[in-house]
Structures are given as structure tokens and as C-alpha cells.
Amino acid sequence: MRALPAALLLTAGGFTAAVAQQTAAPDTMVAKTISNYSAKYMDAECQLTKGHYKVSSGATYLSTAIERGSIPENRLRALASGRRVITEAIQQNGQDKNAAAWYYLGRIDLHLGDVAGADSAFKRAEALAPGCAQDIGKYRRVVYAPIANKAIDFTKANQNDSALVYYRRAAAWYPASPLAPYNLANIFATSKMDDSALVYYDATLKATMVDTAAATVKIRNQAGYNRAVLLTRKQRWPDAVAAFQQYLTWVPDDADAKKGLIQSLRAAGMADSASAMEKKLGVTAGNPMAPAAVTGATADYNAAVQAYNAKNFAAAAAAADKFLVVEPNNRDALYMRARSYVELKKGPEAAKAANALLAVDPMSETALSLLGAAYNLTRSSTQAVNTRLRLNALPFTISSVTAAPSGA
Structure with missing residues (x-):
């Protein structure tokens, strides 16, 4: 080039x-x-x-x-x-x-x-x-389109050096689109090159401020959340506070973001604000990472994790369902429920659960894979093919799911 x-x-x-x-x-x-x-x-x-x-x-x-x-x-x-x-x-x-x-x-x-x-x-x-x-x-x-698609092809082939060349070219060529800077940010974040990732998350957010299309809003939300997490990793606490606060204006019910905001507030020396947020979340005022007594929704979440890790998928799905009544946008719980229904061969329930996960994490390869598996279970061949096409066109993502008990 x-x-x-x-x-x-x-x-x-x-x-x-x-x-x-x-x-x-x-x-x-x-x-x-x-x-x-x-x-x-x-x-x-x-x-x-x-x-x-x-x-x-x-x-x-x-x-x-x-x-x-x-x-x-x-x-x-x-x-x-x-x-x-x-x-x-x-x-x-x-x-x-x-x-x-x-x-x-x-x-x-x-x-x-x-x-x-x-x-x-x-x-x-x-x-x-x-x-x-x-x-x-x-x-x-x-x-x-062809420049960005070439970058995506290289990403899928695990040729990130070549993907970076084309994503950079795409980002420079058409800065109005958030897709290329978003994928650049994700690659750099995965490689622990946080400063570069933050530059491109900023570019992503700039590109999403005018376009209100649903797909653009989803990229904006995911970029905003990932950016806030990176700022905590860099221990840039005041910036992380502002980033989480901005993200929560877009996705106000995201419990993970609220917990990140608490941690950032306390680390930034804003203890009063942290304590006020802790009360809303039901965690102890002294340490935002220390859980309150394990009851209610927290107990349901931990039960789902334990059942899921033990491959007791029926119990995991039931506990996750119960927990999601309280925290409907929790990524981990949505994943456990969708995966559990797939393992249980319950196609309609799995499709509904996977779509709920995609609504929260639209750039997730895992979520689309679960949706495809669900459509295979229901023998919905057309929808399964369409999901495979969406999966093939999916940009690189750093979204991941780890099932661990709350407070662990």
C-alpha cells in the first residue's frame, strides 16, 4: 500500500x-x-x-x-x-x-x-x-464496502496484520462509518494495546453521533462500554467515570456498567457518589467489589453459574430465567440461558434466548452461533442460513462470556 x-x-x-x-x-x-x-x-x-x-x-x-x-x-x-x-x-x-x-x-x-x-x-x-x-x-x-470486507476476511483467517492494513485504509477512506475504527479498536484491545484501542474507540463514537440507525446505535453502545472498561484497565479513573456515565445514558439498565462506575468512582476519590450507587445495587458501601449477603438475585445468579458449570443445564436455565427478571441485560446470564437451552435441545426457547443475548451483545459471534444452533434444532433452515450469513459478515469482536459466581 x-x-x-x-x-x-x-x-x-x-x-x-x-x-x-x-x-x-x-x-x-x-x-x-x-x-x-x-x-x-x-x-x-x-x-x-x-x-x-x-x-x-x-x-x-x-x-x-x-x-x-x-x-x-x-x-x-x-x-x-x-x-x-x-x-x-x-x-x-x-x-x-x-x-x-x-x-x-x-x-x-x-x-x-x-x-x-x-x-x-x-x-x-x-x-x-x-x-x-x-x-x-x-x-x-x-x-x-470491498475494503472493509477484505479486512473482515483477513480477521476471520486470523491474519490480523493484513486486517489492520485494510481496516486502517477503510477508516481513513470513509470516516463516517464506525465499522472500521470499531474493529481496529477491538483488535488493539485484544492485543493489550490499550492506547491505540482507545484512539479508535473515540473515532468509533465520533462516527456514531449523527447516524441513528439501529445497527449504528448497537456499535456505539458496545464501543462505549468497551472504552469504559479499557479506561479502568488503564486506571484512568476520572475518564472511566465519565465513560461509564455516558454509556449508562444509552443503556441505563446495564448492571455490569453500574458496577464499573462504582469501582471507578471510588478509585477516583468520589466515595459519596460510589456509596449512593452501591445502595442501588445492593453491595456494601465499604468496597464496591465486596458483595452483600448472597440472597435474592445474587443467589439466583450464583445458582445459575454453579448449575451451568456442573452441566446441569435445566437448573441453569431456570436459575438464569429467575435472575434475568431482575437484571434483564446481564450478558453472562443471557449467555448461560441460551447455551443451556441449546444443550437441552429446546429449539424455540433457545432461539428466543439467543435473540435476547444478541439484543444486548449484537456483535457477538457466540450469540449468533447459538442462534444458528437454535434454528437447526427447530429445523428453520431459512433462518439458519440467514444466521450463518450474518455470522460470516460479522466484524471482529472482543465480547466474551465467563461464568463465575458473583463476588468470586
Whole structure:
């Protein structure tokens, strides 16, 4: 992959340095994707004046490559010519302030599979012509999918070094999507590279603040929780307090997050606030990690854990059901219940339980695997296949479940 600082593309002189460094092989996957999308030439959907004849020529070469490029050699020749004349216009004819020059250069670079070049050119075009942001965003969205999917494929093959390359490329290419920074954060968190993970969790949350789609909200919630946990691991207690408080505005019934908030409050020296929260949770005021008398919901939870670990799945499911009446979003209990029903071969109950787990932990590979097993039990072949497709498309996750008694 070509690594070019964006600043090299901001001036005509810098552009010369950038062109000299174009050594990476083209991304044929990206080139094919944009070619399939642009089977017919589309002019800019924003107000752009080509101005200089070389910029107009570059746009014409792009049109020729798209509409008359059935022969690959001719298509590549037209694209190369388009890149050459626009490069000359920018470098030799004072067109470095012409948004149209950068816009058409970006589109040509995409068709040539030069993602880094297209990214730099589009950024320059958008800076000069903000009204073109939506048009440029259209091309960013189209190309984003194959880049992100390639990263996911590498992740599933346990090739995290290669996955990181593509996730970083995807995150830089289309920062409006939270998927790439979320998966980057998860990989770094799993590798105990907490500082890098926090950077990308921050980027994830920034990308989710506008989009209110259900899938985006789920990523936001999981990123918010994971970020808060990492801050406690880093012992950045005031930051952890703020992170848990923010997360709890989104998921107010998450008992695990409340316990994390108590721990962070106390460690940050906010004992009064910690004690007030402890009373709500039924733990002793002196130590947020020390349980009160094991009765009520805590006793039900511990009973579920003990039965589950003993493979007494009927008792585990019953105790988990009882506990979840009090804490319906507890991940561990939801997992134990779903897994227990699968082990008991109770398909409908297992499907319902797995869906409840997915509602709380939507990026969980384990939860989807349990749902697929449940649909197999109920012989719901279509739903089982759809679940397998969801599982195959699932991004990397650090969500995990450990069954241990409360206070252990």
C-alpha cells in the first residue's frame, strides 16, 4: 500500500513529490467495484467549473474509459491519459486551486485502483468545493464496502496484520462509518494495546453521533462500554467515570456498567457518589467489589453459574430465567440461558434466548452461533442460513462470556 502524507497533495510542488512516490500496486478489487458501479459515465452532481482545457480533457478521458472501455488495454490507456493531463494542469498550469481538477483526478484514481491517491484528491476537492461533499461521499460509500470486507476476511483467517492494513485504509477512506475504527479498536484491545484501542474507540463514537440507525446505535453502545472498561484497565479513573456515565445514558439498565462506575468512582476519590450507587445495587458501601449477603438475585445468579458449570443445564436455565427478571441485560446470564437451552435441545426457547443475548451483545459471534444452533434444532433452515450469513459478515469482536459466581 502506498503511504503518502496528505500534505504532499496540497500544493503543486507537493504534487510532484506525491506522484514520484506512487509505487504501490493498484487495488484491483476497488477498481472493479467502481467500474461496476459506474457502467455509465456520470458528470459531477455538484457545481464544478472545469475551466482549463486540460481539466476538461481529463474528464473526457474518464468518460471514454467508462463508456468505451470494453477492451481493458484501451480503458487503462484512457485513464492513464486522463491522470497525465490533469497532473500537468495541476503541476504546470496553476490548476491546484481548481476543485474540478482534484475531483476528476480522484475519480480517475479510483478506476485505476489507487485508493490513497483518490482519497487525497477527494479531500482537496471537498476543501475547495464543500458543496461537492455529498457527491464525493457517494463514491466513498461504494468503495468502502470491498475494503472493509477484505479486512473482515483477513480477521476471520486470523491474519490480523493484513486486517489492520485494510481496516486502517477503510477508516481513513470513509470516516463516517464506525465499522472500521470499531474493529481496529477491538483488535488493539485484544492485543493489550490499550492506547491505540482507545484512539479508535473515540473515532468509533465520533462516527456514531449523527447516524441513528439501529445497527449504528448497537456499535456505539458496545464501543462505549468497551472504552469504559479499557479506561479502568488503564486506571484512568476520572475518564472511566465519565465513560461509564455516558454509556449508562444509552443503556441505563446495564448492571455490569453500574458496577464499573462504582469501582471507578471510588478509585477516583468520589466515595459519596460510589456509596449512593452501591445502595442501588445492593453491595456494601465499604468496597464496591465486596458483595452483600448472597440472597435474592445474587443467589439466583450464583445458582445459575454453579448449575451451568456442573452441566446441569435445566437448573441453569431456570436459575438464569429467575435472575434475568431482575437484571434483564446481564450478558453472562443471557449467555448461560441460551447455551443451556441449546444443550437441552429446546429449539424455540433457545432461539428466543439467543435473540435476547444478541439484543444486548449484537456483535457477538457466540450469540449468533447459538442462534444458528437454535434454528437447526427447530429445523428453520431459512433462518439458519440467514444466521450463518450474518455470522460470516460479522466484524471482529472482543465480547466474551465467563461464568463465575458473583463476588468470586
